[in-house]
Amino acid sequence: MLAELLLMALVLVIIAAITAYTAITGISPLPSTRLGREAVLAALPEAPQGAIIEAGAGWGTLAFALARRRPGSRVIGYELSPLPWAFSQLRRLIQPAPNLRLYRRDLLRASYAEAGVVVCYLHAEALERLQPKLEAELPAGALVISNTFRLHRWRPAAVLHPPASIDAPVYVYRVPEAYTSWGAV
Numbered sequence: 001m002l003a004e005l006l007l008m009a010l011v012l013v014i015i016a017a018i019t020a021y022t023a024i025t026g027i028s029p030l031p032s033t034r035l036g037r038e039a040v041l042a043a044l045p046e047a048p049q050g051a052i053i054e055a056g057a058g059w060g061t062l063a064f065a066l067a068r069r070r071p072g073s074r075v076i077g078y079e080l081s082p083l084p085w086a087f088s089q090l091r092r093l094i095q096p097a098p099n100l101r102l103y104r105r106d107l108l109r110a111s112y113a114e115a116g117v118v119v120c121y122l123h124a125e126a127l128e129r130l131q132p133k134l135e136a137e138l139p140a141g142a143l144v145i146s147n148t149f150r151l152h153r154w155r156p157a158a159v160l161h162p163p164a165s166i167d168a169p170v171y172v173y174r175v176p177e178a179y180t181s182w183g184a185v
């Protein structure tokens with residue numbers, strides 16, 4: 001009986017923590033679908049010129065796949081929600097990934113200056129807040145790979161459509177040499 005009560009309390013705490021952070025970040029830690037993940041992996045350059053940064057790494061599903069696909073690259077994930085982040089850290093015990101670092105950090109306060117690739121699966125409002133940072137910090141030639149949501153003003157270099165019609169497209173952007181006040185040139 002005590003064990004059941006403790007288990008129920010634990011489940012409630014987990015649900016409450018995930019719900020609270022979904023309210024804070026504006027998005028749940030829903031992982032990319034398998035086809036979405038494959039589209040993101042297909043968009044990776046062979047040899048990224050800099051780190052691969054995942055903005056909002058959730059449970060680490062995509063971050064571990066990125067680290068496996070590009071073992072020669074540094075992969076960095078930022079996640080604010082504590083439980084998904086803790087889960088992704090525990091995952092290291094059964095799935096070692098020496099080139100992967102996962103930080104519990106607000107992606108809007110992280111630096112993108114070292115990124116060769118930024119990967120995200122956020123929502124329109126979060127992308128709108130992230131975009132000025134990307135414009136200010138990303139080096140020319142860096143890629144931004146966004147699952148489902150488009151960046152304002154930027155023209156995608158490619159739009160990948162996963163084969164199942166229920167899966168949203170993946171948008172691939174390349175940071176240009178210069179920006180005008182109204183967008184990329």
Ligand SMILES: C[S@@+](CC[C@H](N)C(=O)[O-])C[C@H]1O[C@@H](n2cnc3c(N)ncnc32)[C@H](O)[C@@H]1O
Nearest residue numbers: 025029030031032056057058079080106107121
């Ligand atoms: C839809 S999930 C995607 C998870 C993972 N990228 C994937 O594709 O499987 C979005 C994640 O972004 C995280 N997130 C949203 N805003 C954030 C912020 N400001 N700082 C850090 N993480 C954030 C959420 O907590 C959530 O786990």
